[in-house]
Amino acid sequence: MNDFVKNELEKNRLYFEEQLRSFCSCKPDAIPERLWQSMTYSLLAGGKRLRPVLCLQAAESVGGIREKVLSMAIALEMVHTASLIHDDLPAMDNDSLRRGKPTNHIIFGDALAILAGDALLAWAFQYPLSKLSEEGFLSSSIIHALSVFAEAIGPFGICGGQVLDTDPESFEPSPLFVKKIALQKTAILIKSAVVTGAILGGASSKQISAFENYGNHLGLAFQIVDDILDVTSTAEELGKTPGKDAKQEKTTFVTQFGIEESRKMALQESEEAAAVISSIGKNTEFFQELALSLAERSR
Numbered sequence: 134m135n136d137f138v139k140n141e142l143e144k145n146r147l148y149f150e151e152q153l154r155s156f157c158s159c160k161p162d163a164i165p166e167r168l169w170q171s172m173t174y175s176l177l178a179g180g181k182r183l184r185p186v187l188c189l190q191a192a193e194s195v196g197g198i199r200e201k202v203l204s205m206a207i208a209l210e211m212v213h214t215a216s217l218i219h220d221d222l223p224a225m226d227n228d229s230l231r232r233g234k235p236t237n238h239i240i241f242g243d244a245l246a247i248l249a250g251d252a253l254l255a256w257a258f259q260y261p262l263s264k265l266s267e268e269g270f271l272s273s274s275i276i277h278a279l280s281v282f283a284e285a286i287g288p289f290g291i292c293g294g295q296v297l298d299t300d301p302e303s304f305e306p307s308p309l310f311v312k313k314i315a316l317q318k319t320a321i322l323i324k325s326a327v328v329t330g331a332i333l334g335g336a337s338s339k340q341i342s343a344f345e346n347y348g349n350h351l352g353l354a355f356q357i358v359d360d361i362l363d364v365t366s367t368a369e370e371l372g373k374t375p376g377k378d379a380k381q382e383k384t385t386f387v388t389q390f391g392i393e394e395s396r397k398m399a400l401q402e403s404e405e406a407a408a409v410i411s412s413i414g415k416n417t418e419f420f421q422e423l424a425l426s427l428a429e430r431s432r
Contacts (some may be wrong), residue, residue: 142186146182178231191329194331204268205282205330214250297313310384328348365392
């Protein structure tokens with residue numbers, strides 16, 4: 134990863150982290166204390182903050198102002214965090230480590246973890262809806278962005294992808310099945326991040342279409358590398374339990390294609406992401422270089 138991408142990622146990550154902490158420092162009176170503790174425990178547990186940063190960067194790249202789309206970035210992190218809380222539950226992946234810390238249900242119990250995830254999912258719509266209106270966005274832009282966001286979360290997105298990933302009866306004996314899972318479970322929220330940022334930043338139809346394709350390719354590359362790291366990395370390196378996919382006999386890119394072929398596939402998806410975003414011209418260097426550097430990531 135070159136210095137430009139590192140600096141841009143870190144700049145917006147630090148900005149987002151500061152704003153998220155400020156957001157979490159003010160508990161609304163109506164939210165029960167224990168529910169708030171569970172929600173913010175996972176929200177503030179760290180991580181790459183890739184999705185909110187992509188949203189902020191996409192908005193800026195098409196001429197928008199990052200401060201105006203902050204609520205959308207926070208909403209993306211709420212949904213991502215909720216998906217991790219639910220993913221780690223005993224009924225799902227039954228994991229005890231996330232982002233280097235005990236998972237939510239280990240600290241707060243299954244019931245509160247489920248409710249914290251549900252609360253984050255609901256608030257992820259309520260919060261940006263009110264804030265974006267205050268920022269003066271047109272209703273049409275807000276509806277467009279939140280429609281894209283909703284698609285990424287429900288049966289067409291994360292929920293559907295999780296079923297494909299965890300339900301044996303949904304298994305399809307095809308090499309394309311693992312790609313189908315990755316597109317729904319991982320890529321769609323990454324696509325949502327760049328597309329919602331682009332919409333709220335004032336992007337043209339051509340730019341939005343390019344970001345849609347970019348998000349799909351970037352998300353696939355991200356998931357392929359994630360599958361590789363699950364086999365090749367330690368818990369300390371990942372911040373989560375490695376090897377769990379193999380233990381649960383899950384279908385992954387590595388189980389379907391092997392490590393070396395998976396690496397080639399990740400590189401191909403990265404290159405396609407870089408190519409498609411370069412087609413819209415200026416202010417895309419960050420997105421091109423980020424895509425090309427994905428194959429190098431170690432966590």
